[in-house]
Amino acid sequence: xxxxxxxxxxxxxxxxxxxxxxxxxxxxxxxxxxxxxxxxxxxxxxxxxxxxxxxxxxxxxxxxxxxxxxxxxxxxxxxxxxxxxxxxxxxxxxxxxxxxxxxxxxxxxxxxxxxxxxxxxxxxxxxxxxxxxxxxxxxxxxxxxxxxxxxxxxxxxxxxxxxxxxxxxxxxxxxxxxxxxxxxxxxxxxxxxxxxxxxxxxxxxxxxxxxxxxxxxxxxxxxxxxxxxxxxxxxxxxxxxxxxxxxxxxxxxxxxxxxxxxxxxxxxxxxxxxxxxxxxxxxxxxxxxxxxxxxxxxxxxxxxxxxxxxxxxxxxxxxxxxxxxxxxxxxxxxxxxxxxxxxxxxxxxxxxxxxxxxxxxxxxxxxxxxxxxxxxxxxxxxxxxxxxxxxxxxxxxxxxxxxxxxxxxxxxxxxxxxxxxxxxxxxxxxxxxxxxxxxxxxxxxxxxxxxxxxxxxxxxxxxxxxxxxxxxxxxxxxxxxxxxxxxxxxxxxxxxxxxxxxxxxxxxxxxxxxxxxxxxxxxxxxxxxxxxxxxxxxxxxxxxxxxxxx
Ligand SMILES: [Zn+2]
Numbered sequence: 051x052x053x054x055x056x057x058x059x060x061x062x063x064x065x066x067x068x069x070x071x072x073x074x075x076x077x078x079x080x081x082x083x084x085x086x087x088x089x090x091x092x093x094x095x096x097x098x099x100x101x102x103x104x105x106x107x108x109x110x111x112x113x114x115x116x117x118x119x120x121x122x123x124x125x126x127x128x129x130x131x132x133x134x135x136x137x138x139x140x141x142x143x144x145x146x147x148x149x150x151x152x153x154x155x156x157x158x159x160x161x162x163x164x165x166x167x168x169x170x171x172x173x174x175x176x177x178x179x180x181x182x183x184x185x186x187x188x189x190x191x192x193x194x195x196x197x198x199x200x201x202x203x204x205x206x207x208x209x210x211x212x213x214x215x216x217x218x219x220x221x222x223x224x225x226x227x228x229x230x231x232x233x234x235x236x237x238x239x240x241x242x243x244x245x246x247x248x249x250x251x252x253x254x255x256x257x258x259x260x261x262x263x264x265x266x267x268x269x270x271x272x273x274x275x276x277x278x279x280x281x282x283x284x285x286x287x288x289x290x291x292x293x294x295x296x297x298x299x300x301x302x303x304x305x306x307x308x309x310x311x312x313x314x315x316x317x318x319x320x321x322x323x324x325x326x327x328x329x330x331x332x333x334x335x336x337x338x339x340x341x342x343x344x345x346x347x348x349x350x351x352x353x354x355x356x357x358x359x360x361x362x363x364x365x366x367x368x369x370x371x372x373x374x375x376x377x378x379x380x381x382x383x384x385x386x387x388x389x390x391x392x393x394x395x396x397x398x399x400x401x402x403x404x405x406x407x408x409x410x411x412x413x414x415x416x417x418x419x420x421x422x423x424x425x426x427x428x429x430x431x432x433x434x435x436x437x438x439x440x441x442x443x444x445x446x447x448x449x450x451x452x453x454x455x456x457x458x459x460x461x462x463x464x465x466x467x468x469x470x471x472x473x474x475x476x477x478x479x480x481x482x483x484x485x486x487x488x489x490x491x492x493x494x495x496x497x498x499x500x501x502x503x504x505x506x507x508x509x510x511x512x513x514x515x516x517x518x519x520x521x522x523x524x525x526x527x528x529x530x531x532x533x534x535x536x537x538x539x540x541x542x543x544x545x546x547x548x549x550x551x552x553x554x555x556x557x558x559x560x561x562x563x564x565x566x567x568x569x570x571x572x573x574x575x576x577x578x579x580x581x582x583x584x585x586x587x588x589x590x591x592x593x594x595x596x597x598x599x600x
Contacts, residue, residue, distance in 0.1 A: 079582055080557045082340030082396040083196060084387065085219060085349045087134060088376065089212070089356035090540065091402035092364060093121065093549045098280050099373050102273070106381035108553075111400060115555030116598045117563035123404060123550065124570045125510035126522070126543035127451050131164035131214045132510065133403025133571075134351065138191040138219040140575030140590035142509040147188035148218060149515050154448040156455050156515070162186070165214040167243065174239035174248045174256070177231060182213045183243035184222045189589035191221030192575045193347040198223070199584045200344050208349040209238075209333055211317050211326055215351030215403070217241075225337075228252065228329065230322075230353075232314030236261035238329055251336030260328060261313045264321035269302040271371050278367040288409040289362045290536035292318050298362060298536070318361065320375040322354030327379050331386055340391035345582065350383075351403070352376065363409040363538045384555075397557045397581060399574060402550035406540045410528045420526030422533040423484030425449065428521075435478040436471070440464070445471050452541075453517030454479075468518070475519045484527040491518045506543035554598050557581075562597065569595050 096108060096117075103109050111117075123133065125142045127150055135148035143149045148164050155162045165182045172180035190198075193206030208220025208227040216227040226244045231237045237256045240248060248256075275284060282288070284299045291298035292315070293307050307315045316322045330350050333339065339346045355372050362368040380400070387396055410420045432454070433443035442464070447457040454475050461468055469492070476488045489504060494511045507520050525544040532538055540547045552569060558581045572592030579586040580594040 078557065079343075079345055080340075080395060080397045081343065081345060082387070082391050083192070083345065083347045083578060083582060084396060084398040085138060085192065085347075086380075086383075086398060086400040087137060087210075087215065087219070087349070087351040088400065088402050088551075089130060089215060089351060089353045090359040090404060090406050091355060091551055092405040092546065093119070093551050095364075095369075095373050096551050099370060099377075102277075102280075102374055103377045104381055106384065107377035108380055110384060111380070111398075111553040111555045112563070114561050115553055116560050118552040118554075118567075118569045118595060118598070119563055119565040120568045121401070121550060121552035122545070122568060122570060123548040124506065124572060126506045127510060127541040128404035128543070128547040129451075129541055130212065130356065130403050131218060134215055134218040135164075135187060136571045137401055137403065137574055138193065138221065138349065139187070139189050139587050140192070140572050140579075140592050141189065141587070142572060142591070143512055144509050145189060145512075145589040145591065147186060147512050147515060149510065149512050150451040151214065152450075153515060154450050154455055154517075156447070156517075159447070161450075165217045167241075170241050170243045172231075172239050173242055173245055174237055174252070175231070175235060177235070177239065180213070180231065180239065180241075182217055182227075182229075182241045184217050184220070184224070184227075185243075187218060187222060190223070190587040191219060192578060192584075192587060193219065193349065194221035194223040195579065195584045195587055196345050196347045196582070203344045204346050205337060205339060206347040207333060207337060207339070208351075209326065209329055210349075210351035211322050211353035212351065215353050216349070219349035219351065220347075228333070230317065230325075232261075232317060233312050236313035236316070249336060251332055255329060255332045260325055261316045264325055265304045265308055265313065265315055265319075267304060269300065269304060269319050269321070271300055271367065272374050275300060275367065278370050281367045281370045282365045282412075284367050286366065286536075288412040288536050289366055289368070290360075292361055298366075298368070300367070317354055318357040320354060320358070320372045322357075323352050323372075323376050323379050326350070326352055326354075327382060330383065334386070334390055340387075340396055345584075352379070359406050360539060361537050363412070363536070364406055365408060365412065394557050397559060397578065398555045399578065400551060400553045400555075401571075401574060404540045405547045405550050407526065407528055407538050407542070407544075407546050409532070409536065409538045410526060411533070413526060418526060420524070420528075421484055422530040423482065423523060423527055424530040428479060428482055428485070431482060432475050432478050435474060439474060440466060440471075446475065448517075451517075452521045452523070454519040455517045456519075472519050479519070479521055484524050486522045486524045488519055488521045491516065491520070494520070503543050558600050560598060560600050564595075564597055567595075567597075
């Protein structure tokens with residue numbers, strides 16, 4: 051009851067505050083809401099690198115803002131598309147429908163990409179394969195709700211290096227989403243979903259050819275390399291170099307690297323964050339965000355840490371250096387917002403879209419019971435068993451994102467029972483090393499799982515889009531794609547993939563931290579909505595983190 055009263059009180063005050071500017075500052079609405087995502091940021095980066103962070107970046111957010119230390123994703127698979135959609139819709143794939151980055155569409159019987167839309171084209175150049183929009187998202191986002199509050203007068207804009215990192219957070223009613231087109235182009239582009247032409251300020255930004263400038267240098271460590279004591283040695287067998295045939299060591303010759311990767315190389319080095327921040331500033335200026343009393347929304351997703359994390363893993367000097375540099379970007383962002391929107395005139399939160407696993411081989415060599423599973427082997431083994439029992443291996447249509455999709459047409463034609471096929475699929479899978487357990491779609495759609503790993507599966511499982519049998523892999527195990535080439539990945543429901551930072555900062559935010567109370571990805575948006583007096587997104591299923599708010 052206390053919580054309900056609190057919600058009502060804050061909402062009423064916030065709603066009144068636009069008219070009564072003489073009221074206490076804490077009751078004013080922010081001019082700008084900024085949601086920052088660091089792609090693949092584990093929580094422990096905040097503590098592991100703390101001694102080397104400046105006072106004005108991550109530490110400022112932690113010390114002056116609120117640090118939710120036990121913040122987690124509540125579902126699997128922990129991938130980029132679902133992560134961004136969940137952070138900004140306040141719900142999980144079960145409701146927002148973004149069940150993976152790419153998934154098998156069981157109705158169309160083909161793969162779809164989370165931000166794919168064949169009805170639109172790219173803007174800023176007619177680029178093949180850049181047909182992008184938030185069409186696959188089933189519910190509203192924080193940005194949408196902020197727009198609805200002002201009857202469309204406020205702006206909602208999403209920017210990122212990755213298209214899905216820009217598009218999904220901004221939402222379906224967004225004014226714009228901008229992302230980076232690498233290759234030979236090196237441009238920030240958009241989609242006809244939002245506009246017919248790029249705004250002049252984006253054209254001007256692109257004419258500066260900043261990617262060429264950023265890549266015309268070596269990637270050296272920010273500090274003397276001997277000071278990177280929080281990481282393993284530079285020349286590590288657990289890392290995958292971006293430069294084919296070269297050791298994964300500093301310095302990286304980026305002019306040489308462009309011969310292999312073109313301007314896409316910018317994504318895979320920390321200068322991708324510098325470039326994105328340049329674009330953030332251009333966006334705030336070009337679109338006059340936070341310049342009047344009508345609230346605007348901006349999402350910023352730093353993608354480069356994800357590319358670098360996949361290549362080198364969390365224990366590398368490369369990732370440590372990336373975060374020391376990102377700390378400077380965060381300091382720069384705060385200073386820019388303070389100067390151009392006004393200190394205490396905006397609210398910002400920073401989180402991640404998922405964490406990442408330590409390189410299994412590195413853990414194995416230190417005695418951990420982990421390993422690699424092979425998706426092709428799993429599928430082949432299951433098909434073999436189906437052939438032995440039913441004389442047809444095509445009873446499975448697809449296996450992807452830990453899910454089997456049964457061939458229901460064939461099962462019906464043959465007069466077989468889906469339940470029996472599903473059972474055989476799961477029992478066979480459980481014999482394969484690395485597979486821990488699994489769940490049937492029929493149970494996920496009818497039963498309620500209240501805790502444990504089954505709950506994570508249920509929250510990531512969408513009845514219209516997901517498969518018939520979902521597998522949960524053993525903790526620490528990873529796809530064999532990473533077995534010999536080095537590097538790592540994410541996607542599991544285990545803590546290394548779910549535990550990420552959540553920092554709140556700015557207008558109406560308490561300073562402090564919470565280490566005992568577990569908070570969930572769904573709670574971010576309700577907390578912000580409560581603060582700013584905006585209706586939560588339509589699918590929102592989280593709870594306000596009350597300690598965060600003044
Ligand atoms: Zn990601």
